[in-house]
Amino acid sequence: MSQPAVANLIGGQDARHGRLERLHAELSARCPTCRLRLNRNGKTMLSLRGRPGASVVSVHVGLLDHPDALTDLPEWIASNGRRTSPRLRHALQEVWRDQRQHHLAAIPVALPDLDYLPTPFNLAALFDHIHTTWFVHLSKPAIHWGRNSPRRRRLSSIRFACYRSRPQPAIVVNPRLGQPWVPRIFLEHVLYHELCHHAQANAPIRGEPPHSRRFRQWESQYPHHEIARAWKKVNLERFLVG
Numbered sequence: 493m494s495q496p497a498v499a500n501l502i503g504g505q506d507a508r509h510g511r512l513e514r515l516h517a518e519l520s521a522r523c524p525t526c527r528l529r530l531n532r533n534g535k536t537m538l539s540l541r542g543r544p545g546a547s548v549v550s551v552h553v554g555l556l557d558h559p560d561a562l563t564d565l566p567e568w569i570a571s572n573g574r575r576t577s578p579r580l581r582h583a584l585q586e587v588w589r590d591q592r593q594h595h596l597a598a599i600p601v602a603l604p605d606l607d608y609l610p611t612p613f614n615l616a617a618l619f620d621h622i623h624t625t626w627f628v629h630l631s632k633p634a635i636h637w638g639r640n641s642p643r644r645r646r647l648s649s650i651r652f653a654c655y656r657s658r659p660q661p662a663i664v665v666n667p668r669l670g671q672p673w674v675p676r677i678f679l680e681h682v683l684y685h686e687l688c689h690h691a692q693a694n695a696p697i698r699g700e701p702p703h704s705r706r707f708r709q710w711e712s713q714y715p716h717h718e719i720a721r722a723w724k725k726v727n728l729e730r731f732l733v734g
């Protein structure tokens with residue numbers, strides 16, 4: 493049974509390789525100033541960065557399985573990423589869906605029954621609880637909800653909250669987190685994450701990236717860290733839709 497599967501896999505790789513070479517050739521002929529990069533990061537299906545004349549197009553490796561759609565790529569680049577042909581759009585959706593399925597299959601944690609907060613809930617009280625339980629040695633930043641974005645707008649990514657240390661330490665929470673289907677541990681996890689940024693700001697290390705090894709180590713101390721992360725993977729799409 494394993495032989496054909498392996499053969500298919502190798503065949504698939506060969507086909508991708510051939511398509512990649514053709515794509516390189518096509519792009520260097522039609523968009524000579526645009527560099528091609530392949531990604532398999534699960535977030536970016538297709539992106540264009542830089543300026544016309546010196547740009548980088550990042551293509552998810554899964555798009556190589558859609559050779560028809562790839563022929564529309566030079567036009568997409570020429571329009572500066574504004575005009576997506578129907579077949580390119582369709583291919584992007586398929587790659588995105590495949591990615592999501594892979595992603596979900598890779599989640600190791602079975603989700604237990606989760607606890608929910610009343611709607612609307614008291615953000616300040618929840619924050620107080622997290623601060624008092626784990627970060628009482630630090631000052632308490634201000635906390636408030638961010639502005640409501642139009643509910644129906646579909647997002648391509650979401651920032652759940654953000655922390656700033658100046659002029660006064662403050663955390664702003666995305667109002668999309670205030671929905672009744674968001675479990676308590678996920679909200680707590682977001683607040684805990686932002687308080688780790690506060691801890692970082694209180695013990696700065698020059699040149700440290702925001703999500704450094706030290707930061708990740710602190711963040712993982714939240715007792716439901718793994719469940720919250722697994723829950724996020726399963727539910728991210730719901731946040732994006734609004």
Ligand SMILES: [Zn+2]
Binds near residue numbers: 685689702
């Ligand atoms: Zn962060």
